Amino acid sequence: MKKLNIFFLSDNFPPERNAAATRVSERGVYWVEAGHELTVLTSAPNAPEGKIYSGYKNKWFQKEQFFGIKVFRVKTFITANEGFVLRILDFLSYMVMSFVAGLFLVRAKHDFIISTSPQFFTAISAWALAKVKRKPFIFELGDLWPESIRAVGAMKSSWVLDQIEKVELFLYRQSTAVIALTDDFKANLIHRGISAEKIFVVKNGVDLRRHKPEPKDVEILRELDIEQKFVVSYIGTMGAAHDLIRVVKAAKALQDEGDKKVAFLFVGAGAELQLIKSFANENSLKNVVFVAPQSKERIGLYWNLSDVALVHLKDSETFRSVIPSKMFEAMGYGKPIVMVAPHGEASDILKKTMTGWHLGDYDEQSFVRILKRLSNDPDEVAQVGKASLESSKLFTRERQANEFIAALLSVK
Template sequence: MHILFLTDNFPPEGNAPATRTYEHAVRWLQAGHKVTVITCVPNFPEGKVFDGYKNSWYQTHHLDGINVVRVKTFITANEGFVKRILDYMSFMVTGFIAGLFQKKPDVIVATSPQFFCAFAGWALSAVRRKPFIFELRDIWPASITAVGAMKDSLAIRFLEKIELFLYRRSDSIVSVTHAFKAELIERGIDGEKIEVVLNGVDLTKYKPTASKDADLAKQYDLEGKFVAGYIGTHGMAHGLEHIVDVAERLQDYDDIRVVFAGGGATRQKVVDLIEKKKLKNVVLIDRQPKDMMPKLWSLCNVSLVPLVNNDLFKTVIPSKIFECMGMGIPTVMSVPEGEATTIIKETGSGLVVESENVEQIANAVLKLYQDNELYLSIRSKSVEAAPKYSRELMARSLLNIFRTYKK
C-alpha cells in the first residue's frame, strides 16, 4: 500500500504533529508499505528556515526510508492570524500540486491542527479518486478564539463552514481524542466513520533513566537540583506566565529549579517576565533537535503541563504526557478537567490541579519534592502505564483503518 501523507510539520521539526507522523510512518515502512510525506521546509515555531534547508518550490529526499517531498510556502512565525493563514493557504496550494505528481497512492491522509492542509488532501482525493483520511489533531478554528488570537466573527463562521464540509467529505476521520469524536457527533458528523487513535510514545527512545544527562546537567548547572520542567512549544494556549509565577513562589528553595525549554510565539514574553521578576531559579534552554529530547527530559524530576482555563481545552490531550510516562517522569497537570486529566488520574502518573492556579501548581511541585515515597510511587505507575500508549500500537491501528478504506 502507498500512503500519501500531507502535513506542514515534519522532522527535523520536533513538535507533536511532526513527531506523530514520523514515528507512525517508519513503522508503516517496517510493515512493508510505501510512505510519501508532502510537507514544507522546516521552520516551526520561530518561522525561520532551519540551517541546511532552502524554501524551494519542489525538493525531495529520503528520511529513514520515508519519501519526503518539500514544497515552497509563505513562512512566518507562529503568531499573527493573517500571516498564519497565508502560511497555511500557501501549503494548501503547493502541497496539492505536489500531490498530483506522486505515483499511485492508495490512500491520501492529511492532518490538522489547521484544516487548509486537510483541504488539499480532500482536493487530491477528489481528483485522483482515492480515499481521503482526515487526521484530526485539533478543533480548528475554535482553538483560534479559545486562545484569544481572534474574536468570533464572520470570518470564523466561514472557516467553520469549510471545517464541516471537510468532515462530511472525508471517507474517515481519525481523531486523537475521544472528546473530539463526541463533539463531531454532536455537530452532526456520522460517528461510524470516526475512529480514535491517541498520541503515544516511542518506547525504543523514551525509557526510564536513573540520572540526569551528565553533560546537559553540568552545562545548565542542574546537578543535584530538583527540576520542574516545561518542555515544548511556548504557545498562547499554555499560559506560561503562570509558570513564571510558580517559579517566583519557589525561589526560596535552593534545590529547586524551573526549566523552560523550547520556542514559540510567547517565548519572548516568558523571557521578559523572568528578567522583570529577576528570578535566579529559572533556567532557559533554547529549542533542541528532536533526537535530544530524551536527554532533555532526563533533566526533569517533574513535568509541568499547563493549558489556559478555556472549555475547549477539556478536549485536548497534551502528547508530552506519554513521553513522560515512558521516562517515568511524574506530571503536574494544570489543564481544564477533561480527557487528559482523566488519563493522569486513572494511570496515577501525576498530580492534577486547577488550570492557571499558581498556588496549586507550586504546592504540587513541593509535594513531589518533599514526599519521596509519593514521588517514587507516581514514577513507577508512569512507567507501568506507558506500554498502553506505545507508538507501535497506534501505528498498527492507523494501518488497519487505511486498509479498510483502500480501494
C-alpha cells in the same frame, strides 16, 4: 494483511519537532517497517521560529528519504509561529503548493490521501487532490481548529471564523473517514452532525525506542546550574494555548518564599517564549532556566534531567478535549506528571494510570504547594515515576500505527 500505499500531507515534518511532525514521522516509520509504503508531502523545516533549518533551503521542490519514508518538500511562505495573519498566509501557501505538487506526485498506486491538522488548510489540499485523483480522503483530526483559535483569543468570534467553521464541517463530511486523536473530538463531531460510523479514535502515543529513561547528565546539570535542584520541566511548544505565564508567576512565588530547591526548566520555543522570558528577567528569577529547542537526538537528555514533567494548558473549555502528546513522552521517560489543565480526557488518563497529579482549579498557591511537597518527598516521586513508565506501554507509537492501519483497512 494488505500492504497499503499512503500519500500523506503534513505541513510539518522532521527535523521540525512539534506534535504533528513527530506523530507523522514516528508512526510512519512503523508503517514502513510493516511493509506499507508512505510518501509525505511537506514544506521546508522552519517551525516554530520561522527560520529554515541548517542544511535546507526554501526551494520549489526537494526530495529526500527519512527511514524509508519518501519525503517531498515544496516552497512556502515562511513565518514564525505567531501572528494570526502571517500564519494564515503560511498555511495558505502550503495548501496551494501541496495541491500543485500533489497533482504530479499522486499515482494510481496510492490507496489513500491523508492530511493531518491542527490547521485544516492542509486538509483542503488533500480533499481537492482526492477529488481530482479519485482517491479516498482521510482527515486526521489532531485539534479542533478553528475552535482553538477562539480559545486562545487569537481571533474573536466573527463572520470570518463562522465561515471557516463551515469549511471545517464540509471537510469532515467530504472525508471517507476521520481519524480523531481523542474520544472527545469524536463526541464533538457527532454533536455537530458528523456520522459516528466514519469517525475512528486512534489516540496518540510515544515511541519507546526513541524515548527511554537514562541517568541525569551531570555535565548539563552543572552547565545549567541546576545541580541538586528538584527540576520541573516544560518541554515543547510554548504557545498561547499553554498559558505559561502562570508557571513563571509560580516560580516567582516560590522564590519570594525563599525556596531554593525547585528549579523550572523550559526547553523549546513558541509565540509565548518572549513573554515568559521577559517576566523571568524583570523579576530576576534565579529558579528559571531556558534552553533552546533541541534535536530529537538530544531532547532525551533534557527529559532525563527532569524530576517531574509539567503539562500546562490554558483554562478554557475547549482544552477539555485535548490530550497533550508531551504527557506520553513523559511516561516514556518514567517521569511523574504535574498537570494544570481543565478536567477532561487528559486528566482522566492521568487519574486512571496514577501517573501524576492534576490541578484543575488553576489556583497558584495549590500549584506552589504541590511542587514544594514533591521536592521534599523523593519516595512519592519515585513511586509515581515507576507507574508512569509502566503506563507508557499502553500508549506506544507502534500501537497507534497498527490501529491507524486497521481503521484504513476497514474503510478501504
